[in-house]
């Protein structure tokens with residue numbers, strides 16, 4: 004790491020690189036203007052009133068933050084009044100114990116600005132103006148054009164500031180850096196960049212338009228990298244330095260005052276994966292990206308390797324090796340085979356588009372230049388509760404497991420339908436806001452003359468996430484095994500046990516917990532039940548889309564919030580041995596100690612679960628390993644093979660935590676001694692002791708696999 | 711055909727190359743004082759009772775058909791004990807049953823160069839079953855390993871050599887007196903079998919448990935090494951330091967564990983160097 008980057012890192016980790024918004028006064032008279040004109044006018048005034056963050060060590064600048072006074076970016080949704088209003092009502096607040104609203108992630112299409120610059124985008128707007136004549140469309144496009152011009156002007160302002168600072172900078176190297184920066188900002192992002200440096204700078208500036216994910220970085224930067232390395236104008240070390248400065252900006256974009264500063268989910272992107280040509284995309288730049296990222300002692304961004312059948316074992320091993328050496332746990336793994344199959348076959352998205360996906364936030368998939376269409380949380384177990392506690396008459400006399408399953412299924416699908424309607428409703432709320440700055444850098448919004456928040460993008464997927472899937476599978480297994488196969492108790496006895504919250508039925512519960520064929524043990528009963536459930540989900544969802552035509556998928560991650568606790572608190576006892584009020588399980592990978600057959604069994608159960616890929620929404624698989632399986636070099640090689648086989652067999656995702664259960668329990672008791680212990684939570688990593696108790700308990704309950 | 715087996719462990723990293731499934735046969739004809747699997751010694755199913763986990767709730771007695779006065783190993787007490795204080799160890803398996811478990815992880819064996827390991831106890835005591843299942847594994851193209859203490863007639867080896875890719879062979883001590891004292895048997899047959907096995911050219915990994923005050927000296931290791939070297943090639947040698955993790959199982963069987971100390975890391979690495 005160079006001295007310059009070391010200095011910038013220090014400033015970043017002290018929170019000093021955060022770009023403070025500059026408060027801006029607006030002329031009240033503009034309230035009389037039509038909405039789009041007023042909002043975009045203020046937005047432009049706001050942008051041009053900001054001050055870039057510059058230090059004598061800077062070689063990049065131009066990122067800025069919003070303060071809520073104008074309609075800002077779609078990710079942080081500052082100034083998005085209707086969305087904020089909906090959040091007040093539905094964020095962290097389940098309706099009917101079935102659904103809560105969550106924020107949506109997205110990734111801008113940086114290739115637009117890299118290929119044609121903002122000038123080119125303005126031409127696109129002008130062209131679109133010739134195709135649309137509805138007044139609101141025209142107003143929208145004119146507003147976009149205003150904002151695009153403001154961004155160009157903003158870059159020029161940054162250029163001037165850099166030049167000014169260079170005049171007082173003593174160190175010659177730093178002075179030249181600032182001059183170089185100042186000159187570059189006169190050219191980009193207004194025009195298409197010509198060098199690797201300019202390309203990275205473009206992303207740095209344009210990240211303000213959607214401060215979420217940088218998308219498929221190793222792909223769109225590669226032509227610049229190859230060209231400059233090829234003609235000798237760039238060294239590998241310089242490239243690493245530029246990337247590091249970009250990554251530091253991603254870290255600095257989150258204010259240090261929030262707990263999100265140490266959480267990896269704030270900015271997440273992918274490397275590798277299939278290219279439109281069908282080849283594996285992991286290249287020398289991908290490697291440099293990982294190496295330069297983990298060299299930084301930061302938390303953000305985090306990245307995921309997209310694995311394909313063509314990924315060499317060496318690459319997979321390299322990534323796992325980086326993962327085990329990274330104390331900040333920023334690396335996860337994704338299986339392209341499964342995801343691309345889902346996006347092309349179920350969602351009908353062309354291969355060339357499908358391969359542009361990246362995982363954003365915790366683990367929400369989004370195509371380059373698109374949003375993750377929905378992200379509400381659903382209580383999947385509610386339907387099981389309904390069947391046993393409210394509609395038990397219907398199941399008392401079921402002759403077979405299939406009869407029972409059909410009744411349950413009806414309930415589940417009616418819940419899902421309702422939850423998906425709620426999700427549409429959240430989107431409709433959001434659609435009352437018009438977004439100007441993010442819409443510029445996303446796909447199709449200009450061509451469709453429609454804001455990103457109103458479904459301006461053509462291609463996306465909608466993946467609300469379902470909590471309690473494992474509880475449902477385990478409950479179904481219990482009914483099948485004990486009531487129908489082994490006949491150890493009757494349905495009526497089970498109903499009575501649940502209605503009394505297991506009181507007086509302790510033996511039955513013991514029997515279930517000890518002998519239950521739960522998910523994750525790779526046995527015939529639980530595999531059969533789990534696969535049947537996913538097949539039914541596939542049939543139910545295979546041709547259903549949300550209000551914007553984005554295909555519904557299933558996901559299971561929980562995110563930063565403890566929805567599984569809130570849902571669980573109001574869900575009565577269920578056949579899997581759960582007491583009334585116990586929290587739900589999230590993520591299919593953790594069966595919380597119920598997987599007794601070892602890691603390969605758990606991985607087999609997961610890999611076989613969903614051949615259709617309907618579960619390729621926001622899905623995570625957390626695997627907690629004994630650290631000996633990864634730290635010891637001989638074991639490490641076997642673990643590489645183990646995880647590789649898991650992907651070959653069809654697993655969608657995994658991320659690792661390796662600590663001993665004892666460590667975690669100690670950490671809970673004496674947090675001061677374990678301040679540095681980092682764990683994977685649900686698509687993001689964080690310090691264990693900073694997590695709330697419910698999530699800590701969850702992590703402890705996940706089995707630590709020592710074989 | 712059936713065998714009494716007390717555990718099938720999937721995803722094992724320690725019983726040979728790659729990722730393996732290890733099948734533990736019940737029954738052994740040695741009685742090594744340091745054995746960490748005392749439940750493997752008897753060839754029959756047994757009840758394990760973990761006293762420290764028992765709260766005295768009485769559930770077992772309530773469920774036992776014989777009021778806990780005599781035991782027919784029906785397993786009901788273990789099933790209903792809310793604290794996992796009781797466990798039935800070992801049951802009979804058919805070849806098909808075991809194969810079903812083995813085949814579940816075949817893809818892992820293939821990626822990692824792993825396979826299946828038959829261990830115990832002394833798996834060779836149930837030689838007919840062993841031969842049968844080894845054949846079955848080979849017909850599926852699975853790499854096979856047999857973990858043995860070697861105290862069986864050499865004809866047993868001859869039966870399975872064609873279907874066994876690797877032997878994991880335990881050598882405890884070349885000192886016959888000590889061997890007899892601590893394992894209950896002399897080492898002549900064991901060493902003679904090993905000699906023939908090595909001469910046959912079959913792949914063998916020798917495994918030496920390192921037991922303080924029994925065989926943890928350089929002198930002993932050197933003896934074992936020179937024994938091995940006199941048969942052509944030096945096979946892979948693994949030193950397995952004694953650990954006390956089996957102690958609670960002695961108590962659960964109502965037996966007393968022999969107290970050994972745990973050898974230090976430094977000593978182990980010094981001894982390991984001798985075989986490099």
Ligand code: SF4
Pocket residue numbers: 763764765766767768769770771790791792793794795796
């Ligand atoms: S059921 Fe278990 S805990 Fe209760 S008395 Fe029997 S062995 Fe002890």
Ligand code: SF4
Pocket residue numbers: 757770773774775776777778780781782783784785786787788
């Ligand atoms: S195994 Fe059966 S017979 Fe033996 S003690 Fe337990 S319940 Fe009684």
